[in-house]
Amino acid sequence: METYDVKSQKGTNQANSIVAIIIGIVFSAAAGAVISYGTASNFLITFVIILIVYIALSLKVLSEWVRAPILTLGRYKGIYGPGMFFIIPIIQGMPYTYDLRTFSTTFSAEKTLTSDNVGVDVDAIMFSKVEDPEKTVLQVSNMMDSVTLAAQTSLRDVIGKVELSKMIQGRSEIADAVKALIDERVLPWGVNVISVELRDVRIPTELQDAMAKVAIASRERDARVVLAESEKLAAQKMIDAANMYASNHYAMQLRALNMLYEIGISGKNTLIFIPTESRGLGMPTPIGVFDMADIAKGNFKINIGGKQMGMQGQKTKKKEDSGQ
Numbered sequence: 412m413e414t415y416d417v418k419s420q421k422g423t424n425q426a427n428s429i430v431a432i433i434i435g436i437v438f439s440a441a442a443g444a445v446i447s448y449g450t451a452s453n454f455l456i457t458f459v460i461i462l463i464v465y466i467a468l469s470l471k472v473l474s475e476w477v478r479a480p481i482l483t484l485g486r487y488k489g490i491y492g493p494g495m496f497f498i499i500p501i502i503q504g505m506p507y508t509y510d511l512r513t514f515s516t517t518f519s520a521e522k523t524l525t526s527d528n529v530g531v532d533v534d535a536i537m538f539s540k541v542e543d544p545e546k547t548v549l550q551v552s553n554m555m556d557s558v559t560l561a562a563q564t565s566l567r568d569v570i571g572k573v574e575l576s577k578m579i580q581g582r583s584e585i586a587d588a589v590k591a592l593i594d595e596r597v598l599p600w601g602v603n604v605i606s607v608e609l610r611d612v613r614i615p616t617e618l619q620d621a622m623a624k625v626a627i628a629s630r631e632r633d634a635r636v637v638l639a640e641s642e643k644l645a646a647q648k649m650i651d652a653a654n655m656y657a658s659n660h661y662a663m664q665l666r667a668l669n670m671l672y673e674i675g676i677s678g679k680n681t682l683i684f685i686p687t688e689s690r691g692l693g694m695p696t697p698i699g700v701f702d703m704a705d706i707a708k709g710n711f712k713i714n715i716g717g718k719q720m721g722m723q724g725q726k727t728k729k730k731e732d733s734g735q
Contacts, residue, residue: 427488439462439465469497471495473493478491479508481503482506483499491505513540532612533609535608538605540602542603543601544601547600551600561597565593
């Protein structure tokens, strides 16, 4: 769309203003001459009064962002503004004005069926502006109402072609489709649609409850899957640790010592050391790191008071002490 050129209209405003002023002067002079009956003083007073009234009726002032159509005897003369200009009273008229700034329009589509037959209520807002006031004047009678109705029907048309899930998840795509459809309808009116945004999509309460249940079930399923994967990972790590401890008894002993430290760190636990037949797989005691077969054969050494001895040596010494 071609942008409206403000400067191109200022020359027309000035030319028409000059003509209007000349007509005003001539009209005031003629009226003064008739009313004053030829008296110079009366003529001057009458001339000034009529000219002031004429200027008050013909003078128009528009803000920088305002434009107005001018009609001469009912025929379109042009778009005037901004600033100050003059028109010819009675012969020319200015029926209304247009604001060239961006304006917002709210519209909605109530109980509109989607492509999967779900009734929804959609609220949207549109930002647009008048780009070509001449087309707006000549092509549409009530621009604001016409644009609002065109936006509403466009929104209904787009909703009827999409599914509910796509409408909820892809609001931006729906808004772009609505904007493109509105543009096609309001472009001949000199209006440019800047953007369209969906503010709210309301669905029936029953469907909201059903969708909430589906979402909850999906979350629970995902949570259980994650928990199962965590258990599987933990079990695999425990198997790896068990294989490592099985190949190195001293690693298991160090781990057991660390467990005892963690248990007794509070200072309120009683520790009981119990011999075991496993090599390093039980509680790490001076005896528990060997199995019962080694203990019976005396195939180990224990350092007691700087003297190493086996279990068999302890039993022999006890017999000698008892014999004595």
